[in-house]
Amino acid sequence: MVRILVPAALAAAMLSLPAAAQERSIYDDVKLEVIPETHGVAPYPNELVLLRIRGVYRPLVNISHMIQPSLANFGWTNLTRDTATDAEFDGFPAKAFERTLAVFPEKTGDLVIDSFVHKLTVVDGDGYRDINVKSPPITIKVATWQGPGGPKDPNQWWLPSSDVRITDQWSGDPNRVPRGETVRRTVTIEADGVTAEQLPPSPLMRSPGIISFRGPIDRETRVTETGPVARAVYRWDMRPTTAHPAIVEPIDIPWFDTKARTLRKAVIPAQRMAWAAVDAAGAPAVAKADEKPSAAALSGAGALAFLIGLGVLLVGREASSGLPKLPPRALLALRWAALRRDVAGVRAAVTRLARDEPGPATRWTGDPAVRAALAELDRHLFDASGSPAPDLGRLARTVRKARSRALLASRSKASGLAPLDGPYRGA
Structure with missing residues (x-):
């Protein structure tokens, strides 16, 4: 009677066990883990952390599908394709699986990464069986920056x-x-x-x-x-x-x-x-074909050409005859380019005028009106948005007036020498 009751009790006990305990077999020889590579230090926000998702499976896997958690509080990107290689599990042949993710923590503190789930369809005798393999959740400790220049510094980019x-x-x-x-x-x-x-x-x-x-x-x-x-x-x-x-x-x-x-x-x-050196003639650019000067401009240009020719004839006699000094060629070129509506010529003339007169140029190039006018001219010449052309005549007048004031200021400085025709103050 006792021999009959013992097998019956064992059978009843087996029926009362959970399904997982009854199914303990080769299918328990599976493992999935997530390993963060922090190299022994707590990362800062937005710093790269490599996640290695590794699984080792002894059963013969027919179909696999990885379910990834939401990765809340992390930015991430997948780095490589999933790889499968031969491995060992407790001395038995098995298959190893690996996936690598790059994650970037978005805030400080203890950030939890929930379980990855690997859904597998494995060979079971003459059929198939579905199993789910879960990785344990992990926690990544993200450090708080101490001092200036960190992730939250509004005055410095964090890289x-x-x-x-x-x-x-x-x-x-x-x-x-x-x-x-x-x-x-x-x-x-x-x-x-x-x-x-x-x-x-x-x-x-x-x-x-x-x-x-x-x-x-x-x-x-x-x-x-x-x-x-x-x-x-x-x-x-x-x-x-x-x-x-x-x-x-x-x-x-x-x-x-x-x-x-x-x-x-x-x-x-x-x-x-720096600008490249110009040729000795320093000739301004040719006027554009679609910009035709008016009759008044042509008349004024003719008179200006006459004055230029007269100046060339007299320049050799300037020192001995006591005639007033002629205006520099760059200033004449500026007036001529403004009359012809030559935008590039005006800019080149202003540049040459500043180069030829470095002393006064330090004053008139800093004049607010001149700086504003040249900025408007440069926007038209070089800005891709297509700013309208400025009034070249007004720009030339602004430069001439500022130059005149600069020359007057430089001449008004008291000389360090004694006057030649004043009273002699010698002992």
């Missing part, structure tokens, strides 16, 4: 990267810019461990004596096994605005070195810019 590289290229020689033309500056920034959206916006290329117009920006992200690599290309069309050489100031690009755990700076280098 956490393992390496930042800058290249600087010019379409022509910035030390010899042709008169009235621009050269294009192209700066390329590459950074490892970030996406293109994390690179800074186009810097402001502003320096005294330089005018620049921002060009198109290209951004791209290249995916590698070790993380994303971002690239941004910035462009500017630039030219000098004074007769004297000017310096384009260097620009610092701050970034956080994720390997050394310290702030660094990548530098867009300084560059000297």
